[in-house]
Amino acid sequence: AQSVTQLDSQVPVFEEAPVELRCNYSSSVSVYLFWYVQYPNQGLQLLLKYLSGSTLVKGINGFEAEFNKSQTSFHLRKPSVHISDTAEYFCAVSDNKAAGNKLTFGGGTRVLVKP
Amino acid sequence: ETGVTQTPRHLVMGMTNKKSLKCEQHLGHNAMYWYKQSAKKPLELMFVYNFKEQTENNSVPSRFSPECPNSSHLFLHLHTLQPEDSALYLCASSQAWGTGELFFGEGSRLTVL
Numbered sequence: 001a002q003s004v005t006q007l008d009s010q011v012p013v014f015e016e017a018p019v020e021l022r023c024n025y026s027s028s029v030s031v032y033l034f035w036y037v038q039y040p041n042q043g044l045q046l047l048l049k050y051l052s053g054s055t056l057v058k059g060i061n062g063f064e065a066e067f068n069k070s071q072t073s074f075h076l077r078k079p080s081v082h083i084s085d086t087a088e089y090f091c092a093v094s095d096n097k098a099a100g101n102k103l104t105f106g107g108g109t110r111v112l113v114k115p
Numbered sequence: 116e117t118g119v120t121q122t123p124r125h126l127v128m129g130m131t132n133k134k135s136l137k138c139e140q141h142l143g144h145n146a147m148y149w150y151k152q153s154a155k156k157p158l159e160l161m162f163v164y165n166f167k168e169q170t171e172n173n174s175v176p177s178r179f180s181p182e183c184p185n186s187s188h189l190f191l192h193l194h195t196l197q198p199e200d201s202a203l204y205l206c207a208s209s210q211a212w213g214t215g216e217l218f219f220g221e222g223s224r225l226t227v228l
Contacts, residue, residue: 004157041221042222043119043121043207043220044207044219045219046217049216090158102163103158103160106157107156107157108157
C-alpha cells in the first residue's frame with residue numbers, strides 16, 4: 001500500500017521569499033511522484049512529475065522538486081514566490097509509470113503568499 | 116472549449132432530492148474519473164471509467180451512481196445524500212486508464228442540507 005504525508009498543512013510566505021513544501025511517501029514498489037497545484041476555485045493542475053532519470057525535476061511556474069529515495073521524500077521548492085502562487089499544493093504517488101493510474105494524494109499544503 | 120468542463124459549479128440539495136453532476140471532456144481521452152475532495156481530507160478516487168466501462172469503484176455508497184454514456188461524458192447521479200457528502204466533486208480524464216496525465220475540471224461544489 002502507498003501513502004503520502006505532507007508535513008505542513010499551511011505555509012505562509014512573503015512575496016519574493018523562497019518556499020519549500022515537504023512530501024514524504026511510503027511504498028513497497030517502484031514509485032512515480034507528482035505535484036499538483038489547485039488555485040482558488042479551480043481544479044488540479046500538474047506542476048511536475050518524477051518518473052525516472054534525473055532526481056531533480058523542473059516544472060511549470062519556476063517550481064522544482066527533488067526525489068530522494070533514501071529519505072523517501074519529494075520536496076517541492078521555488079526560490080522566489082509571487083502573489084499568484086497562493087494555492088493549495090498536492091503531492092501524489094503512483095505505483096504505475098503512467099499518471100492515469102490510481103494516484104494516492106497527500107492531504108495538501110495551503111500556501112499563502114503575503115505582500 | 117476548456118479541456119474538462121463540469122456543471123453545475125455549485126449545487127445545494129436536500130437529503131431527499133435527486134440531482135446529477137455532469138462532466139464533459141474535449142481532449143479525446145478514453146478514461147474519466149470522479150474524485151471527492153472534502154475539507155481536511157486527501158482526495159479520494161471514487162470511480163474510473165475506461166472506454167466507457169467502469170474499472171474502479173472504491174467502495175462508494177450506492178447513493179452515488181455514475182454513468183458514462185460515451186468517452187466524452189461522465190455523470191454522477193445523486194440521491195438521498197447525507198450532509199457528510201458535502202464536498203467538491205472533481206472530474207478528471209486521461210488518455211486511458213494507466214496512460215497519460217490526469218486533466219481535472221474545476222469541480223462541482225455540493226452542499227447537502
